[in-house]
Amino acid sequence: MLKLSIPFRLRLSLTIVIGIGFMKTGAWLWLGIYGAIALFWSLWLRAPLRTLLQLLGAELIFLSLLALPQGWERASFLLLRSLICLLIMNSFLLTLPPHSFGIALKGLPLPAGLQEIVLLAGQYLEILLAEVTRMKRSAQLRGLSGTVGWLRYASASMIGALYLRSLDRAERVHAAMMIRGYKGSLPTDSKSTPKERLWLTVTILTAAGLTIASYGNWA
């Protein structure tokens, strides 16, 4: 497998998904082409099939609830289109190495201010998720159980405590960052190579072509 950088993989995935999202409803042929691209994408990334299927299955249930009231033809198109989008995104996600949120998020085309928040959130997220897990673990070890009222109180307290704790934590982490020379922007280097830019342009043009073609009257 060709080694593609994570931000680049993300950009490619996003381009295709946006192309699919904007297709004309009912353009089965073009959806089929996109479907083939999606399959190729997930095979190429070697997404783990089992997990992928489980995931898509879970999504299918939810989606069909939304789409089914609208008649078979329409519903199945909507469903298939959503599934193809999910297939692409999940292939990307499931092949993401651990702790690469940050790196992946750097690939998002966002304004600088927002990019910064997104990156920091990605960072704190991992810290906080670990913290939530540990809080719960500790609560369980001390026998968390009892009436609904007590549970509700305990969990509200835990969310509250989590907030204060994260705030305190954020202040310390922020201090630790300042001490190490942080001045309002994370050191990032996600400059894409010319080759990546070329491929991205090709993908964008292809997707644009397919999507516009789906509105044409070919029959």
Next chain:
Amino acid sequence: MHIPDGFLSPPVAIATGIASAAVIAVALNRTRASLGLRQAPVMGLTTAFVFAAQMINFPVAGGTSGHLLGGALASVVLGSPWAATLAMSTVFIIQSVLFADGGITALGANIFNMGLVGIWVGWWLLQPLQRLLGGSRNRLPLAAGIAAALSVVAASICCAIELAISGTVPLNIALPAMVGIHILIGIGEGLITGGVLSYLVKVRPDLLPGEQPQLQKWLVPVVGVLLISGVLSLFASSWPDGLDSVAEKYGFKDKEAVAIQNPTPFADYGVKGLEEQPIGTSIAGVLGSAVCFGAAFGIAQLVKPKDA
């Protein structure tokens, strides 16, 4: 209520996308001025917090459990709806990109509904409500709880309208279904927001906004009646078909919970409810909590200081 890819027509997706982008741009400007260099870490943390807090499940009533969405809470603790808009937008961006929860093309709409309509409706309701309830800081949790509940419902109405304009789901199906389920989610949201804020009022009052002057006397019944009738009409429009059928079909297992328990790269966090309560629901419990909700509102009216 995260709209997946492919459910919005291009015009709707683009229009909401542009609207959201514009608001984010304004929000970035506003918060940079007010929070300075600290903005990014504080925002980043609040965002992550909303995310993490969504993983602590809560028994609500009658066997339902819910979790926080967090828009109203974020705007109260950050003290600014602009900052909250940024935080929530970030949550949706991360959810759609890293958790495949909510579509990429629907991102604009999702931000528009929950990060914009949801937050601003809550924010606009918050202060009048707090004043209506007597204005003291101790009333903040109740006011914020009610505002949070209503803001979730408002967001779901937008969502239904967008789906309808897109021609995906006709309005007469979408509206009752979305509103019905989101009244329930909203109740949970309100309880949690209120609960967390009452805790914060107790231990860190300095983090929260202070007293609000009380409303003009004659305004009290007017605002009260408007709010109550608003709530009642929502119930009316959704009962019986919407609420009933949606409740049955979904079992109130709301979408976000599903996505996070899915085997995404984060599956190893093993995020589950605090207690493994079955989420299937008795309609009676739901009704019960709806009544409690109304009652709490009424009682709050009665107990508020006679004059201030």
Next chain:
Amino acid sequence: MTNLKVTPTIEVQDLVFGYPQQKPVLQGISFTLQPGERVALLGLTGAGKSTLLENLIGLKMPQSGEVRVQGTKLEQATLSQARRQIGFCFQDANDQLFMPTILEDVMFGPRNYGMPAEVARDRALALLDEFRLVEFANRSAHELSGGQRRLAALAAILALEPAILILDEPTNGLDPSWRRHLAKVLSQLPIEVILIASHDLNWIGKTTQRALILADGQIRVDEQTQELLKDRSTLEHYNLPPDW
């Protein structure tokens, strides 16, 4: 070995555990703790002490081998019963404290096990008094100093009145006089078995009678603490220089 009929309090057999995508940290651990024993678990940073302790309480489940607590095999079904017996103190005191105030934190366990709020409160206050934290009872954990947090975590565990006590580096961050006081508190508790992971050779010399050394995923040494501490060459061999 005088009385073979007594059920061992904790029995570990051929326990193997590894984190995903790594070679196993614990590669066949076996040992037995009898009622009345006070045991130290030694080993270098990263040897797997915390991992082993977490296996004893079912926070991690072994890939093979088994753990028995008071004769009952640890499985999903018996987990909550076993946990009811064990007080477990995490290496990081922050992990232990999750309620808004430390008073509530100490009350948390007893409340879950059905103790009325008033009684739980009294017990918690008595424990906080023992650890000289009463004046901080209504503070949240992050408003305490590192050592105070450790003490609060210990109080929260002792409030459960466990039959078995498992402590992961309990003296971390405590000053010398607290280390002394903690040794005294532990010696007075009516507890069946105490197992302590620690790097504080001096302290475990004063609080335990038996010591295990964990190295390369196995229990390599199982000896009387006093004997081991005198045996400098063994200690040096396991990279535990006693003067440091």
Next chain:
Amino acid sequence: MTNLKVTPTIEVQDLVFGYPQQKPVLQGISFTLQPGERVALLGLTGAGKSTLLENLIGLKMPQSGEVRVQGTKLEQATLSQARRQIGFCFQDANDQLFMPTILEDVMFGPRNYGMPAEVARDRALALLDEFRLVEFANRSAHELSGGQRRLAALAAILALEPAILILDEPTNGLDPSWRRHLAKVLSQLPIEVILIASHDLNWIGKTTQRALILADGQIRVDEQTQELLKDRSTLEHYNLPPDW
């Protein structure tokens, strides 16, 4: 006092600091650290050691009194310049590690100060190697053992090549051989001043020449470390029993 013309590296005068709604923790602290000194800060749990250290680096601002770093008074305007000089290691290693992987964490400081990614990476890897963490370079901090996390935090600080090093309980959670190794690493660094808060009397005896005891909000003892460690009655008086 031989050379009065040398600017003291750190100078603290009449520093008073209290947390909101409490009586001040630090009630008039004064001391001076000269270039070349290695100083220990002792004191009971809750004495205010961490609070004092955080005042030295402007994480907390004194209510009165002042701190001078290399002659410059610490104020909002001079803060970033002073911090450029100081490496500060928090008591809780978790506070220090915030990047997705520890490699990125160690690179963070150098990168912020404008070092090219490749060079920073090499320096980080060399440091991780020194602390035997290279094989964990791509792990996140919470996948390390407690001691490994401490080491990663130290590596992240040393990567800055600071002129002044302030360590809050650096040996917490380290095994004896790491305590020995850390002492060696510190002794070889070209650093102007090292100030270490610690409860590990034995270790500071081997790494510092001067010791301060903080009690009741004031520096009560300022002596040669070796002298102090021999002076059992003073230690006992400040509740620092040397055998524990």
